[in-house]
Amino acid sequence: RKEVEQDPGPFNVPEGATVAFNCTYSNSASQSFFWYRQDCRKEPKLLMSVYSSGNEDGRFTAQLNRASQYISLLIRDSKLSDSATYLCVVYAGREYGNKLVFGAGTILRVKS
Amino acid sequence: DGGITQSPKYLFRKEGQNVTLSCEQNLNHDAMYWYRQDPGQGLRLIYYSQIVNDFQKGDIAEGYSVSREKKESFPLTVTSAQKNPTAFYLCASRDRGPHQPQHFGDGTRLSIL
Numbered sequence: 001r002k003e004v005e006q007d008p009g010p011f012n013v014p015e016g017a018t019v020a021f022n023c024t025y026s027n028s029a030s031q032s033f034f035w036y037r038q039d040c041r042k043e044p045k046l047l048m049s050v051y052s053s054g055n056e057d058g059r060f061t062a063q064l065n066r067a068s069q070y071i072s073l074l075i076r077d078s079k080l081s082d083s084a085t086y087l088c089v090v091y092a093g094r095e096y097g098n099k100l101v102f103g104a105g106t107i108l109r110v111k112s
Numbered sequence: 113d114g115g116i117t118q119s120p121k122y123l124f125r126k127e128g129q130n131v132t133l134s135c136e137q138n139l140n141h142d143a144m145y146w147y148r149q150d151p152g153q154g155l156r157l158i159y160y161s162q163i164v165n166d167f168q169k170g171d172i173a174e175g176y177s178v179s180r181e182k183k184e185s186f187p188l189t190v191t192s193a194q195k196n197p198t199a200f201y202l203c204a205s206r207d208r209g210p211h212q213p214q215h216f217g218d219g220t221r222l223s224i225l
Binding site for chain 2: 031032034041042043044045046049087089091093097098099100102103104105
């Protein structure tokens, strides 16, 4: 089982749609969680950190479910500019090498 | 501006040649990382360093080497032993603490001639 798993997609949605991505992680000791966005042929950029209580940043909402070991990202009112690959990232702690583990990403395509 | 600088942006390697990719950061971060990304694939960890003069192998270290003589610098050498070096190479750094994200440079594209 992969440490971090994501549905690769692609998710093809019209402008204005609401879309949700899930990500599951295998290490129950994981301490922190992030969503990154990666545009084609560019570096990943931090979209948002994910907090235990859930958090929102404009049209983006992230949720964490520790009991089921998954995190989610909800995008409301999709824009053409939201088209990208969304990476789920998990940090397990110093005893696991102080590394961040990246999922393979979910592709989102927003069409007019 | 604080950030991570990778150079060169594009690099070509001849058969049997070693090449070195530069990564410099002025964020005062302790930890630095090198990843490889192949087309349509996720990031794979090559090497990482948590402090100066120390580094650990990642998942795909064979054919690569690194050094960490200064906090700001973490160069990656792609040796001739790496038979399939064509990829997008990303350097990242991270501050201390469990809730700190990674910050990435804008990458180096390496191709074999």
